Amino acid sequence: MSVKEFVIPVDKTGWKVADGSGMVRFTWDYDNGREKLLNLYEKGKRRQWDAKIRIDWDQGIDPDDPLGGPDEFGPLYGSPIWNKLSDAKKAEVRRHLVGWQFSQFLHGEQGALICASKIVQSVPDIDAKYYAATQVFDEARHVEVYSTFLDKLGVAYPINYNLKSILEDVLHDSRWDMTYLGMQVLIEGLALAAFGLIRNFTTNQLGKTVTAYVMQDEARHVAFGRNSLKDYYPQLTSKERQEREQFAAEACFQMQNRFLSEEVWETLDLDVESCKDWVKNAEGQIQFRSFLFMRIVPILRDIGLWGQTMQDAFEKMGVIGFANADVDAMMQEDESVAEEIDRQRKMQVEDTIAAGSEA
Numbered sequence: 001m002s003v004k005e006f007v008i009p010v011d012k013t014g015w016k017v018a019d020g021s022g023m024v025r026f027t028w029d030y031d032n033g034r035e036k037l038l039n040l041y042e043k044g045k046r047r048q049w050d051a052k053i054r055i056d057w058d059q060g061i062d063p064d065d066p067l068g069g070p071d072e073f074g075p076l077y078g079s080p081i082w083n084k085l086s087d088a089k090k091a092e093v094r095r096h097l098v099g100w101q102f103s104q105f106l107h108g109e110q111g112a113l114i115c116a117s118k119i120v121q122s123v124p125d126i127d128a129k130y131y132a133a134t135q136v137f138d139e140a141r142h143v144e145v146y147s148t149f150l151d152k153l154g155v156a157y158p159i160n161y162n163l164k165s166i167l168e169d170v171l172h173d174s175r176w177d178m179t180y181l182g183m184q185v186l187i188e189g190l191a192l193a194a195f196g197l198i199r200n201f202t203t204n205q206l207g208k209t210v211t212a213y214v215m216q217d218e219a220r221h222v223a224f225g226r227n228s229l230k231d232y233y234p235q236l237t238s239k240e241r242q243e244r245e246q247f248a249a250e251a252c253f254q255m256q257n258r259f260l261s262e263e264v265w266e267t268l269d270l271d272v273e274s275c276k277d278w279v280k281n282a283e284g285q286i287q288f289r290s291f292l293f294m295r296i297v298p299i300l301r302d303i304g305l306w307g308q309t310m311q312d313a314f315e316k317m318g319v320i321g322f323a324n325a326d327v328d329a330m331m332q333e334d335e336s337v338a339e340e341i342d343r344q345r346k347m348q349v350e351d352t353i354a355a356g357s358e359a
């Protein structure tokens with residue numbers, strides 16, 4: 001399809017498509033959308049939901065064990081520090097760890113909200129602007145649900161220094177693809193793996209529902225990043241791709257080694273150095289941190305950032321084995337789990353209505 005024929009030729013208007021900073025791009029081509037992105041946009045529109053209606057916020061959270069699940073998954077489990085704690089202190093640690101983790105989700109979601117709106121501004125094509133606009137609304141809803149969850153929990157932490165630093169790098173880069181790479185691939189890829197663990201092990205229905213519904217949206221966001229970058233990266237020079245690989249490798253190291261919940265240990269008057277040391281070296285924790293890269297590694301490979309720098313970095317981090325993981329199957333599962341929870345919710349609503357009409 002050709003570009004819309006304007007009555008006056010566009011180049012006679014004197015308007016440029018990009019401003020000097022490279023942060024804002026207009027397009028006058030309203031007609032040429034890529035099928036994949038337009039389909040994703042249609043899906044994004046159809047799958048909008050209202051967190052106030054779809055989630056039953058009356059469901060409770062146990063303050064002593066907010067997510068339920070086995071203590072063995074706790075970062076300090078098995079350490080001399082953990083073994084010495086009273087039951088009341090263990091409960092406090094559980095509550096604060098969930099507060100810390102969900103607070104980072106909250107701040108990360110705000111980062112995603114800002115990044116998605118930045119993509120609307122800076123991406124050159126109309127199809128991507130359309131889709132990113134649906135993501136802006138998704139991310140606003142995610143901020144809303146995590147904020148509401150944390151209000152119910154009653155423990156919230158400020159943004160972690162390392163998350164803030166990755167977000168700053170992503171936001172201050174004027175190259176539009178870096179926003180996708182930093183947010184849709186790295187930060188959201190890591191978050192999705194963490195969400196997946198929570199969704200699968202938590203026994204708290206509210207925590208499970210919130211996570212499953214957010215994941216259903218995130219699966220589209222990651223697909224958006226993948227499709228856009230897969231089209232774009234082959235067009236770059238090898239030097240330009242190398243820059244992207246270096247950025248991704250550094251961000252991955254930072255994400256693997258620096259999220260050690262130290263704010264929690266400090267707040268609860270535990271020995272910060274011993275706790276950090278334990279979390280850094282305990283076998284279970286090392287495995288947990290590797291697992292967080294289960295989605296990032298195959299996606300980077302898929303979008304063509306798979307040179308020596310990237311492979312060496314993942315080899316060193318011990319996560320190269322995820323290169324062949326089936327991301328599409330994981331995303332499909334994210335959709336099905338959310339749909340199943342939704343189906344059960346609707347059945348409950350129908351039962352309640354039926355019970356009401358019988359009474």
Ligand SMILES: [Fe+2]
Nearest residue numbers: 109112139142
């Ligand atoms: Fe999100």
Ligand SMILES: [Fe+2]
Nearest residue numbers: 112188218221
């Ligand atoms: Fe997202």
